Amino acid sequence: MKTAVDTVFLLPGQGGYTPGMLAGEAGSPMVAEVLHTVDRVAGEFGRGGVSGLLTNPGSPSAAELVRTDSFALQLAVFAAAVASCRLAEKHQTPDVLVGHSMGEIAALTVAGAFDTADGARLVCHRSEALLAHCPQGGAMAALELPADRAAHLVDAVAVPGLAVAVSNAPRQTVVSGSEEAVGTVMRLAEALGAQATRLNAPFPFHSPLLGAAGEAFGQAVAGIAQHPLRRTVYSPVDGGYVSDSTDLKALLVRQLMRPVYFLAAVRGLHAAGASRFVECGKAGLSGLVRRSVPDVIAEPTVRTAARAGAAEAVAAPVTALTAPVPAVAAAAAPVPVASVAPVVDAARILEQLRELYATALGYPAEAITGDADLEADLGIDSLKRAEMLGQVAARFGLRDSAAEGRFIVQPTLAELAGLVATALGEQSAAPAATLTAPVPAVAAAAAAVPVASVAPVVDAAQILEQLRELYATALGYPAEAITGDADLEADLGIDSLKRAEMLGRVAARFGLRDSAAEGRFIVQPTLAELAELVAEAQTAAR
Template identity: 35%
Template sequence: MTIHTSTDLRTTFLFPGQGGYDSDALRMAMEKYPQVQRVFERIDAETMSLFSRRISDVLLGARPTDLRELLDDDAWASQVAIYAAGLAAYEILDAQGVRPDVLVGHSLGEITALVAAGAFSVEDGVRIVAQRVAVIQRQNGVEGRMVALSADADRSRRLLDLLDDPMLAVATENHDEQTVVSGPGKTLDRVIAIAGQLGIGAIEIDAPFPFHTPALAPAVPEFAAYVSKLDQHPLQRLVYSPILQRYYEPDDALADRLAEHFVTPVRFAAAIRHLQAAGVDTFVEAGGRAALSKLVVRLTKGSDVRALPSLTVDGDGGLALDATLRVLRDAGLAGVAGAPGLAELLAPTVPADVFEAYWAEHGDEVLRRIADDLDGFTPEPAGTGRPSAQTPSPGTEATAPAAPAPAAPAPSSPVPSSPVPSSPVPSSPAPSAEAPDRTEIHSELRTLYAEALEYPEEVFEDGVQLEAELGVDSVKQVELLSRASKRYGLPTREAGFRLENYNTMDKIVDFVVAELSGRETVAAG
């Protein structure tokens, strides 16, 4: 990986550490963005293996669970929750076309940043987070807390010097008026008392252990040994470490660097100032709450820097991520970048926001498919009536019946409304020799939809409402209907096709049956 020069940088993702979890915001994101469920499916598999519990059951069950409750639960739950929320936010932003130039993590968030950059798999990220907790728990006598002081790092160190406790340390330097100290609980009680006498505010941080303190030194070698056994991959994105105060290099032994985090402070303020000087003007917080984005606002006050939250509830009770994406699109940092007019060309009747969401999630896949099709495409000789490159080999079923070649050039067909290009097929299917079996098609479609959505087949009864009852959003419905069309070799849908007219299973089955029968489809409104 080539280390960027300062002129290359503009956008940074920030991954929070302790406190970076907002239950309500995560639930809102789960309902709207499919990336959340996909991230949790992968993480659930690991937490089941490690703890016999699915973290999604803990976080997204019938009753909301806040961070304080998670801290009262097993220590791993709060740490995996923060990691999962950060990764989910990253995947949503990435699917929306936001491409960060550099990733930054705050303490625990540095693990999330390295996973997002490709250094470790999502599953290994869970293992690292869980082991980070386990090795600390195995150190007898490690007891302590973390407290935020409303003072700069120098003043905070002078306060700590008064107590002369070697296990007491400055853990994070957030900005000129906030420093987090870490150490034994009894000693921190004295720190809070002295701070009160000096007029320094003190607030306890929601953290299960006294991170970034010499008290954790015995855990360092065990943790490094564990992480060193995991597969480390080349970084696909630039990652800047507020702990190391530098970018990660290709030859870094990440097991050793992550182990050093136990005893080394987080100099977040210095990191933000370095990145701003390097040209970054947009900081997007990828994770719960908005603590880091608020810190950036304070650290860059008076500049034109943007600091944007994601998985937090805004002042109007909505998901802050939605407004953040609008800001990023307006700035040209998100959306269907580089493809002006694409929606008008491929899907003129599909709402712009639906197409943007679809293309952000599936655009790369669609483009790869087109490239693969073109690689193997050989036009048939004139007069064959088949635009497709491939002649089916014996025993292979063609995707659609061939249509006779027109005697003269056909008029331009309507622009297709589906955002999914399909392999070339005739403009209309030839009438079937016999009527298609509706029961058989219903059974096949139930299987197709069930496998794609990971639902039981029995839920796809004729009258079931896909969105209202099963929560299948319009983007996913477009994808599923395109899969069904491909499965039966149906023609590309013409302009005027309205997805809302096919919102139940029976209407989709009727649509497929009608198309296979060569009849014009009429759907109920």
């Protein structure tokens, strides 16, 4: 079995569905073939097809499908992963395929162990078994804790069926079990100061509670043929490579009840040489990889409805490697604000916000819904929300408006998306103005722009002068009061929350993108030290 790898394809399970996520690829013959086959198999089970869910951005959300049609949700997740992988294979060949949770069925299908129709049948039989035999009141929750600490909490609660379900990242572990038991674990985690997030999962996956469903599933799929593998597959459940001698249907049955060791899989493959992890879809797996191993490229492949329209000019720098990045003016020559063509569709902005928050916070994508209360449901306090506003400002080019209090008080991402859309519309309609500092020059098309084309200001002395002007203007202080060595809190009375708000403006002004979310920016006590850090980040971006 291969021991040296470079490129790993990741196929998502739960969280791998977003309404209309394949809308931009609906005309692709390979996508059409996958969707046609999956719809045909759905008909064999007396169900409607799922093509519309994946090609129509107005389709029901994952949260809604969890409540109303988990069968369709599971099938859509499978179809999305297989179709996305087929598209990714046009550009590069994976050395290894890794399926996360139910994504193992998609990985084995792409690898040739099952044809697309039989892969879809496996999903349908699995869903039927779960609907018939899964206990009521099951739940799953993501904890910002290492797996061993999460296991201690599970042991402390000591309720049958409660289990560590997934080890995702160094500080993200999913637990699964009864509603009451999972709720108790969440309260214990929160008492320890750890974030706990309820997942939109229709069943308590990877829990002993699914034993009866697993037995029924195994019996139902006994007649499905297993074929020789054409690609290498690593199973995060079995903790190693599978082979033609592996009973893969038995593996899929075990997977319903056993934990997913995704973190160990990522680290093991990285140790074997993997430097590129391609997420076939968009469920937050690439963010988990970046949290788990250093010096790798990890990116999603799907252009969702939020990114559709390749010819449209976008004001937001997108972090995916194949998306446009801002080209920053090398000189301080005035740049007309009116030349920026912003995204003003709130629905598209919401999808980008969900991806941004999921990646930055390390949450499963399905946990970041538009109507989830940022504080009550997701535990994002005011300070963290202000830090995230720095990323939002940089991504959408909000400029000065990001410092307005109305942004930080929005309770949900849906409401924040509406406000961003309004602000971008106002900026677009505003008369041309000039800025003395560099602003992002937006790509007029979706062709990738090499990062090397960014020419930032990297002179700390120049950056300090711009910071002094920015802070003086925004805070209404006399310019002479804003010295480089003045302590922002002790001398100027700028508390942590206000400092985080100001970081949004700093991020937008200097094109810091994701680095603005790093805690080191907000803890710098003086503008001189902040200027040095901005210069360092600008240099690193070159």
